[in-house]
Amino acid sequence: MDDLFRSPAPHPGATPPHEAAVFGFRTALVVIAALTAAVAVRHAWLPDLPIVASAALVATVALPWLLRAGRRRFGPTGEIVASGALIAQGPVLLALALYGLGYPPVLMRWAAQGDPAGVPARVVVQAALALGVAGGLGAVAASRLRVAPAVSRAASRGAAAALAAATLLVGAGAARSALVPDIEAYIRALPVLGAIGPAPESFPAMKHVASSWHDAILLKSERGDATARVKVQCIVDTCDLWLMGASGTQLPRLTLRMSEELRLVFRHDAGARVWIMDGAGPRRAFHEESMEPAVLRAGLLLGPLALGRFPLACAAAGAAIAALFLLRFRTRARRVRELEAMRQGTLDEDGWVHFDDGSPDARVDADAQLAPGPALARPIASHGDAGAYRHGPLPLAGMIQGEKRALLRAAAGSASGALAASIAASAMSISPLLAAALAGLVI
Numbered sequence: 001m002d003d004l005f006r007s008p009a010p011h012p013g014a015t016p017p018h019e020a021a022v023f024g025f026r027t028a029l030v031v032i033a034a035l036t037a038a039v040a041v042r043h044a045w046l047p048d049l050p051i052v053a054s055a056a057l058v059a060t061v062a063l064p065w066l067l068r069a070g071r072r073r074f075g076p077t078g079e080i081v082a083s084g085a086l087i088a089q090g091p092v093l094l095a096l097a098l099y100g101l102g103y104p105p106v107l108m109r110w111a112a113q114g115d116p117a118g119v120p121a122r123v124v125v126q127a128a129l130a131l132g133v134a135g136g137l138g139a140v141a142a143s144r145l146r147v148a149p150a151v152s153r154a155a156s157r158g159a160a161a162a163l164a165a166a167t168l169l170v171g172a173g174a175a176r177s178a179l180v181p182d183i184e185a186y187i188r189a190l191p192v193l194g195a196i197g198p199a200p201e202s203f204p205a206m207k208h209v210a211s212s213w214h215d216a217i218l219l220k221s222e223r224g225d226a227t228a229r230v231k232v233q234c235i236v237d238t239c240d241l242w243l244m245g246a247s248g249t250q251l252p253r254l255t256l257r258m259s260e261e262l263r264l265v266f267r268h269d270a271g272a273r274v275w276i277m278d279g280a281g282p283r284r285a286f287h288e289e290s291m292e293p294a295v296l297r298a299g300l301l302l303g304p305l306a307l308g309r310f311p312l313a314c315a316a317a318g319a320a321i322a323a324l325f326l327l328r329f330r331t332r333a334r335r336v337r338e339l340e341a342m343r344q345g346t347l348d349e350d351g352w353v354h355f356d357d358g359s360p361d362a363r364v365d366a367d368a369q370l371a372p373g374p375a376l377a378r379p380i381a382s383h384g385d386a387g388a389y390r391h392g393p394l395p396l397a398g399m400i401q402g403e404k405r406a407l408l409r410a411a412a413g414s415a416s417g418a419l420a421a422s423i424a425a426s427a428m429s430i431s432p433l434l435a436a437a438l439a440g441l442v443i
Contacts, residue, residue, distance in 0.1 A: 015074050015081065015143035023073060024085035024139025027066055028131040031089055034058035035096075035127065048184055052097040053311040053432040059086065060318045060428045063325075063421055071417070074143070076410050079417020081142045083424040088138025090427035092130045097435030099123065142420070152416075159326055159419050162426035166319040169433040170312060173442040177306040183441070186305055187267060187276060187283075194219045194266035196232055196239075219275060221268050221288060228275065228291050230266070239264075245291035254284075271303065307441040311432055318429025325422035332415035339411055342376040344404045353377055353399070364399065376400040376407065 034055035042049040063086065070078030181189070194217050219228040231242040241254040256264070267276040273288045285294040345355040349372050352363045362377060364370060377399045400407065436442050 015077070017140050017143065020074075020081055020139040020143040021136035023070065023081060024088075024135035024137070025132045026135075027082060027085040027139065028089060028128075028135030030062050030066065031055060031059045031086075031093075031131050031135075032128050034062075036124075039124075048308070048310075050100070050308065050311040050314070050432065052093055052100055052435075053314040056093055056428040056432055057314040057318055059089075060321050060425045063321070063425060063428075067417060067421055076413025077143070077145075077417070079413070080145060080420045081139050083417065083420035084142025084145070085135040085139040086424040087420070087427045088134040088141070089131050090424075090431050092127065092134050093428070093431040094435055095130075096127055097432045098438065101435060101439045101441075155416075155419060155423070156329070159322075159329070159422045159426070162423055162430065163319060163322050163326060166315065166322065166426050166430045166433065169430065169437060169442055170316045170319055173307045173312045173315075173433060173436065176304075176442060177309060177312065180304040180306045182306045182308040184308060187278060190267035190269055190276065191222065192265045193221070193268050194230065196230075196264040219266055219268075222270055228286075228288070243286065243291045245287070246289050249290045249292065251286075251291055305441055307433075307436045311436065315429045315433045318425055322422045322425035322429065325418050325425055329415055329418035329422060332411065332418055336408065336411045336415050339376070339400075339404065339408050342378055342400065342404065345375050345377060347372050347375040347401065370401060373401060374403045376402065376404055 035051060037058070038049060038051040038054040041054075042051060063083075066082040066086070067079045070080075070082030072078065074081050196217065217230045217232070219230060225246075227246050229244045231244075233240045239256050241256065243251045243254070245251075264277065264279045267278060268274075269276060272294075274294045275286045275288065275291070277284045277286070286292060287294050343355050343357055343359060345353040347353050347364070347370060350363075351370075352361050353375055354361050355377070433442060
């Protein structure tokens with residue numbers, strides 16, 4: 001096991017850096033495509049779809065295909081290159097997840113005026129560039145990797161620790177979601193004390209809803225105080241909003257894109273003493289008295305909140321895939337140990353295996369139809385076993401044709417690739433959960 005990474009590793013110059021970088025960028029295209037698809041699905045069918053968690057799950061499911069592509073391109077270490085590209089993109093997904101949560105304000109969801117998908121175009125471009133750069137750098141770093149035995153053991157423990165952390169976060173998030181509502185459920189349960197459209201007077205004619213503060217919409221809390229005013233003017237599908245608090249403070253104009261299907265509502269949270277504007281554009285929160293923007297943190301002003309069940313299900317599926325890769329690594333690692341214990345020899349035309357270490361020769365069954373050349377055989381445990389090999393055929397189950405070094409390189413590359421894939425799957429699944437944990441939605 002100590003030589004799992006070191007002995008069969010290719011020469012550092014075996015993979016040109018520019019080829020690894022190009023492959024890493026192509027790996028990032030899979031994640032970018034998953035993010036784009038999640039945005040489109042959210043806009044068309046599922047408005048509450050978690051974009052980053054869904055994209056991370058898609059990338060994790062596509063991991064076997066990426067591993068095969070890396071193996072075809074770079075040989076035994078190709079799986080490490082593909083996994084390294086995904087691992088490097090984990091921090092970018094973490095940053096995107098934090099942005100999607102509006103961290104530290106947790107009430108702001110992905111949205112931008114004029115963008116039907118609810119995600120600013122600049123964020124899409126920046127995310128694509130960041131993922132591409134991270135994927136390329138991760139692939140180059142993985143292609144240069146020559147791991148010492150101590151590091152190989154640390155990598156194995158690290159994969160198990162990453163999987164344990166993902167499992168712990170999923171369990172903690174599931175327990176919390178069973179006790180407290182998630183963000184969306186909490187906001188939907190708040191009373192609606194004011195609304196704008198769709199209505200005949202504003203849609204589709206798009207008349208001026210309010211042309212003066214005298215005609216503005218009045219917002220009163222359940223207590224009957226903290227009256228705020230909202231003046232709205234709509235031209236075509238663009239609405240300008242002016243807000244004035246009970247103290248007389250007037251905020252700068254807000255511009256929103258609306259349609260006949262959208263309904264802008266004002267919800268009130270009596271405990272947090274805030275108004276929440278929801279329905280079109282970014283979700284915004286304002287203090288009762290002044291209508292100044294409110295910065296709301298999970299568990300601080302709104303009380304305990306939990307992560308939604310769908311993000312937890314995505315993370316749980318990703319953790320399960322990581323566990324499968326870790327099991328595959330352990331199986332392949334046993335194969336490496338078996339190969340290391342086998343003896344190198346040469347099979348002649350008469351069916352005899354001559355071992356390089358001077359062990360007694362052994363012969364194989366004449367009907368085996370094996371080609372002469374290098375061969376490996378299991379070690380002979382005792383002299384009696386040697387005699388059995390001498391006077392009887394060598395069991396084919398204990399013999400492999402080929403050079404030991406080449407077979408070890410392929411087997412060790414396959415095992416280390418499975419280990420790296422487990423770490424990559426854990427990184428994909430843990431990124432959205434870690435962002436939610438930082439926002440106070442998991443623990």
